[in-house]
Amino acid sequence: MTVTAREQEPGSTYTVHPGADGAGVVRRTVLPGGLRIVTETMPTVRSVAFGIWAGVGSRDESHQEAGASHFLEHLLFKGTPKRTALEMSSLMDAVGGEMNAFTAKEYTCYYARVLDSDLPLAIDVVSDMVTASLIESQDVEAERGVILEEIAMHDDDPTDAVHDEFAAALFGDAPLGRPILGTVESISSLGQERIAGYYRDRYVAPNLVVAAAGNLDHDEVVRLVAAAFEASLGDAGRPPNTPRIEGAGAEVNPGVRSLDRPTEQANLILGTIGITRTDERRFALGVLNAALGGGMSSRLFQEIREKRGLAYSVYSYNSQYADTGTFGVYAGCLPAKVDEVLAICRDEVAKVAGGGITADELERGKGQLRGSFVLGLEDTGSRMSRIGKSELVYDSLLSVDDILARIEAVTLDDVRAIGEEVLGRPMTLSVIGPFEGRDFSL
Template sequence: MTQSARAQEPGTTVTLHPGDDGSGAVRRTVLPGGLRIITEAIPSTRSASFGIWAGVGSRDETPEDAGASHYLEHVLFKGTRRRSALEISAALDAVGGDLNAFTAKEYTCYYARVLDADLPIAVDVVSDMVAASLNRPEDVEAERNVILEEIHMRDDDPGDLIHDEFSTALFGDVPIGRPILGTVDSINALSRDRIHAYYRRHYVPSRLVVAAAGNVDHDAVVRLVTTAFAELPGVEGDLPAEPRIGGPAVPTAPTVRVVDKDTEQAHIVLGTAGLCRTDDRRFALGVLNAALGGGMSSRLFQEVREKRGLAYSVYSYTAQYADTGLFGVYAGCQPGKADEVLSICRDEVARVAETSLTEEELERGKGQLRGGMVLGLEDSGSRMSRIGKSELVYESLLPVDEVLAKIDAVTLDDVREVGRDVLTRPGALTVIGPFGDRDFTL
């Protein structure tokens, strides 16, 4: 375990992990205003990834602000007092770098990946975007149409839409249950002044984490970030972080949501509320998820696709949030096969909840989880994401070896316990397809 930033004096630097001869060393500096800077040194690479993580996402929105976090993500690319939208993109294109961003339920991230020698450019551009956005009325209006098109694109892709519908069915009409994109009505109602006020309220030092990984020097990154933020007006002072609004509404009875849509395939998600991100049982649930629906050897894939050929895509998945989570099973099949596929998925979930996994499935699930984690950390971008997200949403950063040890320590009893708890909770079923008002309750 590493110490929390809350216990660190502002203006100081600590080494969270010493690494091996400098490789993999993780260090954190907390600036006087509360801005946290965390880096991981990987001298063997020639790239550097830089990101700024804001502790605000769609879960922090009132109904009147629905979609504001994602809307703001778009607008921050449109220009600052130093750069136009073209100059922002051209600065990274000129060095062959990647510049992007994404919005989630509980955070937003702006990031760039460049050659190590070009890190100062990435720091300057991304910091400028995040801290000194103008949010001009004309830019807000231009992006409004882009976001409305993104919503329409999501609505035209039932494989994407089904997951938003499932969250709404599971959690209800609370912030965590609403779509990250917002709705057509909420996006049309958002004014420039409201978006700018949202920006000024949430993009403050205490809610920002700067992360860099690759062939980077921590002290150099701190100097670059300090210089970049010192000259920028967007995050003057430090305001207290606002509490999250509206907790999750976990169903007390099964909820069914059917979206009648003229599609070639039926799209199904069956699931329950899961575990929060700090629940120690998340490692056992991860192993269970891998064995149940995480790969070609999983129970769901074998029963639904390999043995019966009923679906091309079938899998299970988990998501963790601050105080809750979700567990879901997805399948896409011909509408006429929906009942059979749904019955098999329910049976397999119930069987795992009742009898757990076999020893062979346990070991295979653990191996899949270990390999997926380590192989997913092979580049500077994934390393930056790991340390940045961990610093923002966890109390401490677990070393990779400690995470692997926790996976290895999962037993059949652990899986049995978490399966009986999570998989028997009241849940939700969401179906998209040409079903009219058909009743899927049973």
């Protein structure tokens, strides 16, 4: 049974998954005002991962706010009325903990990993920075320079930049087509007042999820979080002032986006629109992805690297969002070999779109998907991320057994159908390399 924050009585606790012998128990509490707290108990470890997830990312930004979510992520580490930036980092260093954050297209996460005995400290520090950061003008100016350096570093790495170029080619000027970091122009123009307003409007209780996994007691986590958020929960019942900016665009923008760079290697992505994160066919698409370019036995790896030695790195991937998704094939090769590599990528994509995969590929794809999923949950950080992200962006948290069963249930017909739909769409191409004047649309 799925219980949403609106349905669950404030202050009550709901067991999402009972686990076994006290391990893997997932519990959920909704505080008055809408703040959600989810935990997973792992009594055999001596650590805890604690995170606060905000349902805001780069796709929620207007043109004038481009890069604001990531800019704000930096600023939340700069100090609160309770402690300075140095005091925050010193407290975590003193207990051997780690604290960090990341910004994605649709959410931002602030997290810490500590010994189980130091969980109260982690909750206090991370909650304080998320709810009470100062966002002072001098910190905005200092971090502006840091972020401009980060953008320059990102642009200097073609393996990173080609993904931004692909998003821009596929989605155009829609929010999902813009880089998470923003641009030099947008970051240079963002002022303290706009960022502080973005913080006040978006970081409200209904938009936040607190997640923790490890050797913990759920009731203690709830008590500590409630105390840490006490000052900020007075107006937590109000919704954010600015809703999510939708309209990424489900229409494919077939075409080419080529960036001339004097690089030693060409980097390319060939891809198209995928499916949403709640689409039940995502498990079939995952199996297809594994067969096409997900491992050393995949078609792309075998054809491009093993048989012909044309590239060191080649893979396929798929990403899902609230209302759309992407599917892409990446390859890095010598500029002189880009035509041959691109032709093989197109050919293999067309084969899967037209005829699906073999029975052997189906079984290998299932096994790879099962193994990577389970092995990726072997530490507290990944467990915290799974329950936190699920609470934030999914309707329910599927158990590990549920997910494994859904992977196992995928058939050849399922893969063939999703392959025909997704890979049969017009393709978009992004290329970075020394190709001045080259028309890849031909």
